[in-house]
Amino acid sequence: MPENKTDPRGPWVVDTRELGRRAGLSRAVRREATVDAELGVPDVIVVPAGATVELDLLLESVVEGVLVTGTAVAPLAGTCARCLDPLTDEVEVDLTELFAYPNSTTEATTDEDEVSRLVDDRIDLEPLVRDAVVLALPLVPLCREDCPGLCPECGRKWVDLEPGHGHETIDPRWAALADRLGDDRPSGESPDK
Numbered sequence: 001m002p003e004n005k006t007d008p009r010g011p012w013v014v015d016t017r018e019l020g021r022r023a024g025l026s027r028a029v030r031r032e033a034t035v036d037a038e039l040g041v042p043d044v045i046v047v048p049a050g051a052t053v054e055l056d057l058l059l060e061s062v063v064e065g066v067l068v069t070g071t072a073v074a075p076l077a078g079t080c081a082r083c084l085d086p087l088t089d090e091v092e093v094d095l096t097e098l099f100a101y102p103n104s105t106t107e108a109t110t111d112e113d114e115v116s117r118l119v120d121d122r123i124d125l126e127p128l129v130r131d132a133v134v135l136a137l138p139l140v141p142l143c144r145e146d147c148p149g150l151c152p153e154c155g156r157k158w159v160d161l162e163p164g165h166g167h168e169t170i171d172p173r174w175a176a177l178a179d180r181l182g183d184d185r186p187s188g189e190s191p192d193k
Contacts, residue, residue, distance in 0.1 A: 012126035016059060016066050016118060025061040039134055045078030045141040047133055064106040065118060066099045072129045081140045082149030083157050093132040099123050
C-alpha cells in the first residue's frame with residue numbers, strides 16, 4: 001500500500017526509518033508536493049509557483065543507501081515559441097537517484113555533489129525533482145506541433161490570415177525608381193516591367 005503521510009518538514013521530505021537498512025526492502029510512496037518558486041525559463045515555459053507536483057515513487061533499500069525510482073508529473077505554463085499564444089501542458093519525468101547512507105563506501109568515495117545523501121534518515125526529494133523537471137522542459141515550447149507561427153512581414157498569425165496571404169516586395173535594385181514613380185503604375189504591375 002502506498003505511503004501518503006508527509007514528514008513534518010514538508011511534502012518533499014521522506015522519512016526512510018520505516019524502510020529499514022536491510023537490502024531488498026521497498027516501499028511505495030505517493031504524494032503531492034507544492035512548488036514554492038517557479039521552475040524553468042520565465043516568460044517561456046515554467047512550472048508555476050504554487051503548482052502541485054504528483055510523485056509516484058518506489059524507495060528500495062540497497063547496500064549503500066536508498067534507491068528512489070518513479071515519476072513526477074507537474075503542470076506547465078508558458079508561451080508558444082512560434083505564435084506567442086499562451087500555452088498550458090504538463091511534464092512527466094522519470095526519476096532514479098541513489099541516496100547514500102552516512103558512513104557508507106559510496107559516501108566516503110564520492111564528492112558531496114556527486115551523490116545525494118540521507119540526512120537523519122530522511123530524503124529531500126525537492127532538488128531531485130527540480131533538476132529533472134527543468135532538464136525535461138522543451139527548448140522550444142509549442143502550442144501544437146504544427147503551429148505555423150507568425151507572418152514575418154506583418155506579425156499576424158498565419159492561422160488567422162486568408163490563403164495566399166503575402167506582401168509585395170520590391171527588388172532593392174528597383175526601389176529608387178519605384179519611389180520616384182510612386183503609385184503611378186497600373187494595379188498589379190511590378191516594378192520589373
